[in-house]
Amino acid sequence: MNQLNLMMITSSPEVASFIEQHGVSRIFMDQEVNGKAERQGHLDTHKAAHSLEEVAAVAEAIQYAELMVRINPLHSRSGEEVAGAIDSGAQRLMLPMFTKRADVEEFLALVDGRVPVTFLAETPQALVRIPDWLPLLKPGYDEVHIGLNDLSLGMGLSFLFEPLAIRLLDLAAELFNRHGVTWGFGGMARIGQGELPAEILMGEHIRLGSQWVILSRAFHQGAASSKALMSQLDFPAEIAKLREAQTRWQLANPSELMDNQQKIATTALQIGRSLNV
Template sequence: MALKLMYITNNPEVAEIAQNYGVDRIWIDMEYKGKDERQKGLDTVKNHHTVQDIRNVRPVIKESELLVRINPWDDDYSPNEIDSVIEAGADMIMLPMWKTVAEVDKFTKFVNGRVKTTLLLETKEAVQCLNNVLSNGGFDEIHIGLNDLHLSYGLDFMFELLTNGIVDELCSKFKEFNVPYGFGGIARIGEGAVPAEEIIMEHYRLGSTRVILSRSFCNCSKITDIDEIEDTFRINMDKLNSFEKKMEKVTYEELKRNHYELAQDVESVVQKIRVSKRR
């Protein structure tokens, strides 16, 4: 099982490079409504991609899928946005920040099978109504957004969700309803506040099949030379593929041991965050 990899960019050249090195989904990120307010003061990625970006990237997408994250559901705004996104060439649409069964139902019914759909679970309200959402179905897959979900729960660090049982419980529910799922993002191999290797092993332990390549995997706001971007992708994808190759022989005991080590590393980061907040 190799993870399906997603990478956010609205640059056609970068999208083509990512595709050529095995990224499964190129992600156009149109979500902006409410994001600045809820992530205020955090070093998070805030894109404001447009329908024109979909049109610009679409011609280079031959083997990957084109995923578009729209804004949270709005009865007045969303139908036109969805129509525009589909017309521009999206293969899949992601609904973020949903909190009710009704929002998901309106989203899936309006898309009406014209493209694939995925739900981004990132609120505690979504967790509370998840059983009904899964029972209703009508969507293709689901992804846990660790960043906003940890804020929704008032936690200090997004990977606490991997150690406090919440992600375990959610993944069990997804399995029960046979819904493909993923969570969060990964840094390049050998990096990350918690090592990327530990996070990847958690994906395997939990049966996750999708993950975002985080900003640090190839930070195009810092690397602007296209040849350097290609070198970065080649090197980092080779390392990731090599690590995933090793995962083919990993035992469940090793995955459990990794979970214990992950918990220790997460707790270490949490303590540092709490100390910095007291200063």
């Protein structure tokens, strides 16, 4: 029975320290800027680059959660970015926008085993070529996250969850699970919120065997302090609601999980159709 682990983006040491005490297992910091505004400028996604000083401050503040830093897609100075992030306290690196086995080989060589890597499979090419690059990953060390924002954009879709409508992640999930590589996909809003409600999406994570999800902006709204965070929502209570939904779906039978998948498909296609006007 898979346990869904939570990660959240923040550059606030205080917020990072607070959320790691309330169920967040990974603090996600983001240095990716190259090409991101051009791809996602119309989307409500994180686009500000966190500095190495901010990375170091968060690394100093946390005790339990893992600190992951997403750097830019491969370019001429990727080696410097890798070294800078690790020297500043990154315990895991994420590589975005890769497309082929050679990209995975190059990045693993740059990191050279100093920290584990999460490969952000968010291009159609990366998804199609999973059997080619997956054997390069070390099970129990390196991981994969399927990024639905850029994947849907790369496929010319209107809504990020449309790929779930045809069970596009099923084969990827089977390959990851068989290979013993921990993986996750997408982001998740609070229970009762989001265009695709979290309580429905949770069922798909359980059905597929996903083990990681990113808590969306609905959980923090960019709060720079725990006081500001708690003024917007009762964070521990919201995490408890997610865990309650997870437990319900873990107890569901395969037929119920497939019925839920069909509900996701119908909803995702309806939203995509409404946006494609």
